[in-house]
Each structure stands twice: as C-alpha cells, then as structure tokens.
Amino acid sequence: MDRTSFLSLAGFFTVLLIPAVGWAQVPVNDSCAFATPLTVNATADCPFQGVAGDNSQATFWGIEPICDGGSSLGYADVWYSFNSGNATEVDIELLIGTIADWGVEVLDSCDGNSVVCFTWPLLSSTAQVVPNTSYLLRVFTNLDFDDPGTFNICVSSMAPPPDCEGANVKTSDQQTLLFVCSDGIPDPITMANTSPSLPPSEYGYVITDTMGIIEFADISGVFDADTLRVDEHWVHGFSYIGNISGNVPGNRLNDIETDGSCIDFSDNYVQLFVELCTSVPLVTAEGWSVYGLGSDRLLVEHPSVSAGFSLEIVDLMGRTCHQKGYRSSGDRTLIELPIGMAAGMHVVRVLHAGVPVAVIRVLL
16 A cells, blocks of 8 residues: 555544544534524623633634734634614623633624624624614634634623603603692693603603593693692603593593503603692791691791791692691790691691791691
C-alpha cells in the first residue's frame, strides 16, 4: 500500500471514529439557514431566561460583522432568529460563560442590513425593530482576539400597553379634590388621565353622584362645574375602543358599554364639591388653627389670652349645623360635635370678636 492510499484510509477511519470518541461537533445553528428560534421574553426575565449557546466548534457564515470587521484568523459564529411581535424595540443581553471574546449582531435577513451590533466588553444593546417582523441574530468571536465558548443569549421587550387601561384621572393642574362655589360664574374644569393605551383606544369622562348614578355624560373631559347642583360629585374616566352607549343621566356608571373590543374604568375619581357661596374665603389668622379629629371632634388652637370665640359649622347646602360660643383659659379647646350631625364635607368658621379668624373645610 503506498503513502497516499494509507493516508486516505487513515483519514477515512478518523472521520468514522470522531463520533465514537465524543469529539465536539459543529453546532446545528452554525449557519443562518438553521438559526435557532428565540422567544422574546419580558424585560424582567432577561438575561437569566436566555438560551444556552456555544460557538466553540462553530465556523463562519456570511459577511463580516459591521462592528468588528477585519480578522486574519476569521470568526466563529452561531445563529438565532426571533420575531419582534408587538415590540418596536427589543433588548439583546448576553450572559458570559467560557466565551472570551464576543460580539452580537442583529440583521434583517441572513445577508441583509445590520440593525444593531456590539462587541466585547459590552453585554447588551437595544435594537429598533418593526413590529411583527422576523430578524436574525448571531453571536460571534473574532479569533484574532480570543477564544469562543459558552454563553446565554436573551431577547426581551417591554410588554405593550393594554388596549384599554383606565389608569388614573386628575384635572389638568394635577388635582383630585376640588371645591367650587356655585355663583353663576363659569368654573371650567379640564380633565386629564395617565392611561398608557394607544390608538385606536380613546378616553372619556363621566360625572356621577356618590352612588355611581350618572349626572353629566359629556365624555370630552371639559365641563363647567358651576352648572352642577350643590352637592358632592365624582368625575370618572374610562378607556375604550368602539362606540359608547349607556352614558345617559340616570344610568349607573357600569351601564356604560362599548361595541368595540374593550372598556376599562379609571382606578380613582376626582372628588368635586359644589358649594353655595355663603361662606367667607378660607382664612387663618395668626395664632388660630382648626383641626378635624375624626368625625366627631374638632381642635381649635388659639392665643392663650382670648376673649372667647364662637364656632359655626355649615354644610354644603349652606345650612348651619352647629353654632356655639366657647371660652378657654388655655391655648387649645377640644370641641365635641353634636350627635346626629350629617356626615360629609363641612365649612367650619371660628369668629373672635365678630371677625373670622379661622375658616376651613373639614370632612366629618
């Protein structure tokens, strides 16, 4: 047998013996055509929910990485694929095992445009993507610099906002508690919300009483509070898709429906008190303060040398609920309120020598 025949035969047996001795094999995803599919995870799940990879025995397929061009020894790369789903951007994160030099590139096709590319020492980057589009991703080592090895690769995106989320409501100046004096002068209120939902979702508002009965059904979010009756009102919001029905005065809040795919009411409401204009402006003279202590007591702080004072409590309808004179030798007076006084928002006035020295609103 000549040298050539012997070497050929030896080579043949070497190939046959490779599986038997357990030598490492070229990875299945060595080329773009056999890319391993990746799931786009929730942001909090990466990088530890990533897919294990190893480019130790990988060859090079495709064009040079755009962020690491030029290698005399070449590259070792493995390929993955993912679909962007609803995301407009995805995060790529690498968890290092034995790999000593690395790079990651996302492309829009096997030999297409680079979307994002990063190399050692970076471990993550963000790619701007088109929703519901397939992308290729490769993990590579530039063999000029160091060795390939094991790693975990993870792709994630923020969860898209829900189609309809009522979230929270407030006024345009960030208020959730309002007091309005009913005097025939317009009191325009503009509503706002914190809903993250995107079109085609829309947002509307509705005003109810404290029992959830609709009073005012214009959903634009701009209204004149002076046109509402003297009472306590709640302004709710709702996110919806489609055409709204049931938003009629006299209906209940949960009678509002849509012919679209979803509706979701706000988690809170703006509390609006419309009062008769019988009270003086809120005042606090030096040395005088009033505090509500639960639903049945008030604490009045006043100068220690006092000629006494009178206290008056008025409800939202302007009716006097309590009126009495007090005299104290100290600087504080604890006042027990009469039993049976209606619960709700009240105006408390303290007068000294006939002059208002403290006026507050108190929820009793």
